[in-house]
Amino acid sequence: MIDPDQAGSSTYDAIVIGAGISGMYFIYRLREMGLTAIGFEAGSGVGGTWYWNRYPGARFDSESYSYGYSFSEEVLNEWEWSEHFASQPETLRYLNFVADKFDLRRDIRFNTRVSKAYYNEMDGLWRVETETGDRASARFLLTAVGILSEPYIPDFPGADTFEGKKWHTSTWPHQPVDLGEKRVGIIGTGATAVQLITEVAKNVGDLTVFQRTPNYCKPLRNSPIDKATQAEIKASYAEIFDKCRRSFGGFIHDFDTRSALGVDEEERLEFYERLWNERGFGFWLGSFIDILSDVEANQTVTEFVRKKIRERIDDPDVAKLLVPKCHPFGTKRVPLESGYYEAYNRENVHLVDLHSSPIQCFTETGIKTSSTEYEFDVIIYATGFDAVTGALNRIDIRGENGISLKEKWADGPRTMLGMQTVGFPNMFITAGPHNASSFCNVPRCLEQNVEWITECIGYMRDHEYTHIEATAEAEGEWTDHVLEAADETLFPEVDSWFMGANIPGKKRVFLNYVGGTQNFREKCDVIAADNYKGFTFR
Numbered sequence: 001m002i003d004p005d006q007a008g009s010s011t012y013d014a015i016v017i018g019a020g021i022s023g024m025y026f027i028y029r030l031r032e033m034g035l036t037a038i039g040f041e042a043g044s045g046v047g048g049t050w051y052w053n054r055y056p057g058a059r060f061d062s063e064s065y066s067y068g069y070s071f072s073e074e075v076l077n078e079w080e081w082s083e084h085f086a087s088q089p090e091t092l093r094y095l096n097f098v099a100d101k102f103d104l105r106r107d108i109r110f111n112t113r114v115s116k117a118y119y120n121e122m123d124g125l126w127r128v129e130t131e132t133g134d135r136a137s138a139r140f141l142l143t144a145v146g147i148l149s150e151p152y153i154p155d156f157p158g159a160d161t162f163e164g165k166k167w168h169t170s171t172w173p174h175q176p177v178d179l180g181e182k183r184v185g186i187i188g189t190g191a192t193a194v195q196l197i198t199e200v201a202k203n204v205g206d207l208t209v210f211q212r213t214p215n216y217c218k219p220l221r222n223s224p225i226d227k228a229t230q231a232e233i234k235a236s237y238a239e240i241f242d243k244c245r246r247s248f249g250g251f252i253h254d255f256d257t258r259s260a261l262g263v264d265e266e267e268r269l270e271f272y273e274r275l276w277n278e279r280g281f282g283f284w285l286g287s288f289i290d291i292l293s294d295v296e297a298n299q300t301v302t303e304f305v306r307k308k309i310r311e312r313i314d315d316p317d318v319a320k321l322l323v324p325k326c327h328p329f330g331t332k333r334v335p336l337e338s339g340y341y342e343a344y345n346r347e348n349v350h351l352v353d354l355h356s357s358p359i360q361c362f363t364e365t366g367i368k369t370s371s372t373e374y375e376f377d378v379i380i381y382a383t384g385f386d387a388v389t390g391a392l393n394r395i396d397i398r399g400e401n402g403i404s405l406k407e408k409w410a411d412g413p414r415t416m417l418g419m420q421t422v423g424f425p426n427m428f429i430t431a432g433p434h435n436a437s438s439f440c441n442v443p444r445c446l447e448q449n450v451e452w453i454t455e456c457i458g459y460m461r462d463h464e465y466t467h468i469e470a471t472a473e474a475e476g477e478w479t480d481h482v483l484e485a486a487d488e489t490l491f492p493e494v495d496s497w498f499m500g501a502n503i504p505g506k507k508r509v510f511l512n513y514v515g516g517t518q519n520f521r522e523k524c525d526v527i528a529a530d531n532y533k534g535f536t537f538r
């Protein structure tokens with residue numbers, strides 16, 4: 001425990017960890033409330049996910065105009081998205097535009113990674129230490145560290161011996177990378193890899209993709225936004241955000257109330273065909289109501305997608321490998337693509353099936369599988385993230401009596417609304433486990449998180465409360481509800497980051513909230529209106 005007398009020289013109302021979408025909004029809201037706040041950010045600029053993930057092809061899978069902040073009319077009027085699904089550079093420009101507009105950077109310390117956060121019972125303050133030796137203390141600890149921000153790199157034997165260049169997609173170099181003449185290996189075929197492979201394939205010497213599990217990818221159908229549509233979007237922001245607020249996943253798409261089995265085959269196929277030809281996630285989150293909960297209903301859509309994939313690949317042997325066989329459609333995050341399958345029709349793009357020939361080790365010159373040795377100049381890990389809890393666990397967070405958050409959650413997270421956990425008074429989590437934001441058009445839910453938390457802090461100020469903590473009973477009920485909601489779907493049957501199953505040794509338990517973002521919002525509102533039932537105040 002940090003000696004209170006030795007604590008940082010600066011004390012604030014709140015410390016915010018992270019300067020991505022929620023961290024930036026926290027700084028804005030707290031300042032508006034007249035509270036003092038300091039943000040700590042590991043990167044050299046704002047943007048979080050969009051600051052780090054600079055790999056070629058990185059772009060929204062949410063419609064751009066449904067993704068930005070909704071809280072400021074001025075921002076909505078002044079900013080124009082150039083494409084239906086904006087690319088990473090544009091999104092980072094947007095977040096910098098917001099940071100400039102509200103002068104947010106003056107309350108954020110960059111290049112400063114938080115290593116420890118301790119609650120001190122003596123004075124009821126949180127103390128934070130950073131890797132660079134900064135210290136600060138505050139009444140409230142607000143974590144805004146992101147859902148997918150702790151990169152996962154598998155422990156391949158010999159990785160250090162490889163003499164070429166290698167990096168994870170989320171730490172893509174900030175300088176331009178020319179792969180035009182290079183022999184490149186990419187490990188992974190998740191949503192990140194799907195975007196990356198499509199782009200890299202267009203300008204690479206030779207590309208080899210190492211695939212363990214194929215995915216069901218759906219065409220994104222991106223295009224520039226023309227002037228007339230731009231005007232229409234600007235005129236209908238209120239409706240767009242209202243639609244997102246009322247939908248299951250915070251998107252402009254929402255489930256059809258019919259069962260996939262309640263219509264005849266012709267009608268069903270027509271419906272799938274229409275959704276397939278639409279932009280974005282409608283095919284996944286705007287489909288029949290039971291495709292993610294009923295095996296038989298799911299089979300109808302799974303078969304439809306398998307056929308679509310096969311049609312696009314020239315070599316039937318490659319097609320066989322790219323068509324998923326084991327998991328039902330939609331039970332892992334559906335990658336949206338813009339020419340992914342056609343990339344494998346190029347002569348310089350090769351697919352390696354890791355089921356039949358697993359990676360044995362890295363060598364000085366490349367990768368050795370059980371059947372072949374490959375030589376590379378560059379190896380890219382598109383191997384995903386220690387999702388949802390990884391970025392929190394990386395920080396040594398300790399609550400009352402020195403209890404460690406990582407230890408408390410070793411058998412799976414326990415939370416109240418995904419925003420608080422017993423034993424950690426005055427600590428609020430955005431984008432944490434059991435929170436709708438982990439299965440959402442993320443900014444829509446992050447805005448809700450930040451508004452709910454800051455309103456709660458405002459309520460405490462009005463009532464002269466200094467401390468808030470979830471009750472054990474409420475935490476138990478919420479955790480049970482989260483797991484019961486997951487059990488009503490097919491998600492728990494499949495290994496994915498939703499289940500923590502992508503990280504060796506991590507407890508296999510559902511991490512997200514799939515009770516619907518609209519229901520989550522409603523529950524949060526009811527609790528707030530009932531004087532924050534489920535929380536105790538001091």
Ligand code: N01
Pocket residue numbers: 058059060061062148154187188189190191192193195210211212213333354382383384385497502
């Ligand atoms: O990570 P993933 P991701 N040996 O975990 C493979 C969001 N996102 O970065 O499936 C060999 O999905 C692994 O194989 P398998 C989105 O929420 C958003 O792609 O475990 N391979 C898999 O193929 C997404 O869900 C957007 O068998 C190994 C891949 O690596 C989340 O980010 C864009 C391996 C990891 O896939 C994460 O996506 C992109 C090993 N030891 C992503 N370990 C936008 O909306 C893992 N793999 C813009």
